[in-house]
Amino acid sequence: MLLDIVARSLYSDKEVFIRELISNASDALEKFRYMSVSAAPDMPQLEETDRALAIKLTTDKQNRTITFQDTGIGMTKEELTQNLGTIARSGSKSFIEEIKKQGAEQASSIIGQFGVGFYSAFMVADKIEVFTRSSKAGSQGYKWSSDGSGTYEIQEADGVPIGTKIIVYLKTDCREFSDDDTVQNIIKKYSNFISSPIYLNDEQVNSIKPLWLLEPKEITHEQHVEFYKFISNSYDKPRFTLHYKTDAPLSIRSILYVPEGKPGLFELSRDSDVGVALYSRKILIKSKAENILPKWMRFVKGVVDSEDIPLNLSRELLQNSALIVKLKTVLTNRFLKFMIDMSTKEPVSYNSFYKDYSIFLKEGIVTSQSPLEREEIAKLLRFESSKLNSGQRTSLAEYSERQKDDQKTIYYLAAPSRELAESSPYYESLKKRNLEVLFCYDMYDELVLLELKEFGGRSLVSVENDMQRDPTDKSETIIGSDGLQQSQVDELISFLKSNLSGKVFEVRTTQKLDSHPCVIVVPEMAAARHFIRTQAQSLSEENRFALLRPQLEINAKHPIIKKLHKLVSTDKELANMVAQQLFSNAMVTAGLIMDPRNLISHINDLLAKALEKH
Numbered sequence: 001m002l003l004d005i006v007a008r009s010l011y012s013d014k015e016v017f018i019r020e021l022i023s024n025a026s027d028a029l030e031k032f033r034y035m036s037v038s039a040a041p042d043m044p045q046l047e048e049t050d051r052a053l054a055i056k057l058t059t060d061k062q063n064r065t066i067t068f069q070d071t072g073i074g075m076t077k078e079e080l081t082q083n084l085g086t087i088a089r090s091g092s093k094s095f096i097e098e099i100k101k102q103g104a105e106q107a108s109s110i111i112g113q114f115g116v117g118f119y120s121a122f123m124v125a126d127k128i129e130v131f132t133r134s135s136k137a138g139s140q141g142y143k144w145s146s147d148g149s150g151t152y153e154i155q156e157a158d159g160v161p162i163g164t165k166i167i168v169y170l171k172t173d174c175r176e177f178s179d180d181d182t183v184q185n186i187i188k189k190y191s192n193f194i195s196s197p198i199y200l201n202d203e204q205v206n207s208i209k210p211l212w213l214l215e216p217k218e219i220t221h222e223q224h225v226e227f228y229k230f231i232s233n234s235y236d237k238p239r240f241t242l243h244y245k246t247d248a249p250l251s252i253r254s255i256l257y258v259p260e261g262k263p264g265l266f267e268l269s270r271d272s273d274v275g276v277a278l279y280s281r282k283i284l285i286k287s288k289a290e291n292i293l294p295k296w297m298r299f300v301k302g303v304v305d306s307e308d309i310p311l312n313l314s315r316e317l318l319q320n321s322a323l324i325v326k327l328k329t330v331l332t333n334r335f336l337k338f339m340i341d342m343s344t345k346e347p348v349s350y351n352s353f354y355k356d357y358s359i360f361l362k363e364g365i366v367t368s369q370s371p372l373e374r375e376e377i378a379k380l381l382r383f384e385s386s387k388l389n390s391g392q393r394t395s396l397a398e399y400s401e402r403q404k405d406d407q408k409t410i411y412y413l414a415a416p417s418r419e420l421a422e423s424s425p426y427y428e429s430l431k432k433r434n435l436e437v438l439f440c441y442d443m444y445d446e447l448v449l450l451e452l453k454e455f456g457g458r459s460l461v462s463v464e465n466d467m468q469r470d471p472t473d474k475s476e477t478i479i480g481s482d483g484l485q486q487s488q489v490d491e492l493i494s495f496l497k498s499n500l501s502g503k504v505f506e507v508r509t510t511q512k513l514d515s516h517p518c519v520i521v522v523p524e525m526a527a528a529r530h531f532i533r534t535q536a537q538s539l540s541e542e543n544r545f546a547l548l549r550p551q552l553e554i555n556a557k558h559p560i561i562k563k564l565h566k567l568v569s570t571d572k573e574l575a576n577m578v579a580q581q582l583f584s585n586a587m588v589t590a591g592l593i594m595d596p597r598n599l600i601s602h603i604n605d606l607l608a609k610a611l612e613k614h
Helices: 002-008 016-037 077-084 091-101 117-123 172-178 180-190 221-232 321-345 347-367 371-378 396-402 418-422 428-432 445-452 486-499 525-534 541-548 559-570 572-589 596-610
Strands: 055-060 065-070 125-133 141-146 153-156 163-170 198-200 238-246 252-259 275-280 283-286 301-305 383-385 409-414 437-440 458-462 506-509 518-521 551-554
Touching: 016 055, 016 065, 016 117, 016 163, 016 180, 016 283, 055 172, 055 180, 065 172, 077 125, 077 141, 077 153, 117 125, 163 172, 172 180, 180 198, 180 283, 221 238, 221 252, 221 301, 238 321, 238 347, 252 321, 321 347, 321 371, 347 371, 347 445, 371 445, 396 409, 409 445, 409 525, 418 437, 437 445, 445 458, 445 525, 486 506, 486 551, 486 559, 486 572, 518 572, 525 541, 559 572, 572 596
Parallel strands: 055 198, 275 301, 409 437, 409 458, 506 551
Antiparallel strands: 055 065, 065 163, 125 141, 125 163, 141 153, 238 252, 252 301, 275 283, 383 437, 518 551
């Protein structure tokens, strides 16, 4: 019954039996390597110690067989009974325990843990035959055979070479595993990085080395390019390469690549898989290991190998979520540190990367649950600044360094372009005060900074929010000699409130404007703009304004505002049209109009009315 469970329920894909049998063959070779050089006094005498060590697979489509042969340690009759006659007794695990007692390090090359991998072959086999002869001097050859029904036979066999040969007689519905191309693809998928050469019908399959286990200085750029193309199944090159090895807090051997090419539409989608493969002792566990890196890092390609990750019996599922979380945290932090270093050491390459991949960084800030991780990602953000030339970008840290210690605020302004940012009514008062402002051209930038809230102890503040003064401050209600008198201001405010009823929820004066007649202020401009882009279409105009609650601030010194006051008493119809247009203009400037083209007919009506007297 246990054999039935192993053969039918333990593994999700039948193809993994090839991975398991190759892993067993690799262990047999590693055991022989260890025993042939060991100086332990109780080590048995071995035969043919100079033989070539390899794994050979042979497919026979006509007879529906696949054969696995290794020149490794082989088995005695007793070992054959223990290892193949007993389910879940791992000869490799026992071997590891023995050599660890001797303080040997070679244990890390042994793959087997559970003693069930061999039986995975019964998922596809009608019958399995095993021919083996131990490397121990004078050993007899044996044949083991079973149809998987729960019994097996062992008999002596002559002419068996040292090592092990397994012949798998395939079921009719599993004949694809006797196909050369199918088997080659499976070997490359799971077992490409096995230490020993793997031959399929006398041609070597695994030529690419497991670079993550080598010393970084030993690896050439060409090797990295070849390796990257293999693991990413792509034709471009890596833009940045992080080769990271550590033994604390976990044993990690990894290589992470940032692609040179731009991300495709599928990668941009959050449904895309993370591009990092998880290995354990050079055997593929998961080609798309979604728990190893956060979702926002799905553009990263690479390999992570950790002996510390506990696997379930079939090597297909990760266990112990606390260790997985720790692995993810370590890798994410190391990658962020690496990219921060690259941004200063290779600014040109980094700026090119930022242009193509900044959307992922912004997603990371919005989706991360860790304030520390958000702050580290924020170090990678770049913006144009009012104090720098057009096209030149700066970081939040560099902005902070340029400010006086008493400035506890980082100011930013969202606008589609630099020209619109510099001519924005929201920028005027900060320009007057000589304060540096970061310009956000991407529509997601202001949402990211809104989510971030602060950086390096400084608050992140939109200049539009800075426009919202303390309501108790009465200084701005005092109008200068070049503007309207207070009584005139009161008359105009009363008119605008009436004319724009249902649209504006407050009208007041401001002294923060010079060249603009008015401006719209809402409590959270970034959130309001996001709402307009995503949800406003489903609401009526009345409900939109009720949710936005826009406030109109007027510049009582501006010629249009002064002229509008006169029109209220001389041409009420034109005054009404001008008031509506000023409000629409201010809403466009604020980015709170879904489609400005809808305003054209109103502008034409206004022009026709204004030109009536000419």
